[in-house]
Amino acid sequence: MNTSSPTESPISAISATLDSTLGGRAAVVRCRGVVKTYGSGNSAVRALRGVDIDVGSGELLMLVGPSGCGKTTLISVVAGVLDRDAGECTVLGEDYSKMSSSARARFRGRNIGFVFQQFNLIPTLSIAENAAVPLLINGMGRKQALAQATELLAQVGLGDRAKDFPMRLSGGQQQRVAIARALVHRPRIIVCDEPTSALDHVTGQKVMELLRAVAAGNDLSLLVVTHDQRIFEFADRIAEMDDGRINRVSTGAGHARAAVRYAEDASK
């Protein structure tokens, strides 16, 4: 059940970690030396080799880097769907490794929203039902959940499509349903894995504008994995990842430099 009210901020409940790199924002995610290896022996893949990163309250942090460098692994650890092997990772001041699996599921259900490249909508459910899934998982009654989901759909411009099915929507509209689903339980953090990769440029820009607007309106932190340098402009900071490590974090005018570097790397 979702017991958090809109006025109760989990951030004020933790001893806020201030980090100069966050420009005075409190860190809602703090990772230090995070290590993750898949498999063992000769087939071991060292996906994360000691990652240090903070995500500030209300910020949009982009995570960029070549395919296979560990981006999805890192956001999976942050979202609590994958265990790290070593290092520290706290989310809203809490450590998944100290939670039971049911406590962890509850924490995720309250605090984390997900947006994926391929939208991941359930084709046999209506759009309102899709957007209501996190509430239903949290134990809310169907009628209230659908009412809340329909409200969110209106916020993302799909109020009149609530009873439609995903297949009848364009890619951009489906991603907007996925954003409504990610927001419907009022999480504090949204992780997005390549949210614009399956969309054309204009639609991708609109999806990012929407994400930024809803994040600003709800004091949400966004952790966005992307290859798409056309959306770098939406970031507060950009973390550049390579081979299981974060090598550089840029802010402000650094966005432009990161975009240039990324374009140069991509053309090699």
Ligand code: ADP
């Ligand atoms: P990215 O999202 O940056 O493309 P990933 O985090 O998906 O990178 O993967 C990092 C590395 O870990 C890659 O070498 C990938 O092949 C490997 N990997 C990812 N998931 C698994 C898994 N479940 N089992 C084994 N290796 C994996």
Ligand code: MG
């Ligand atoms: Mg990935």
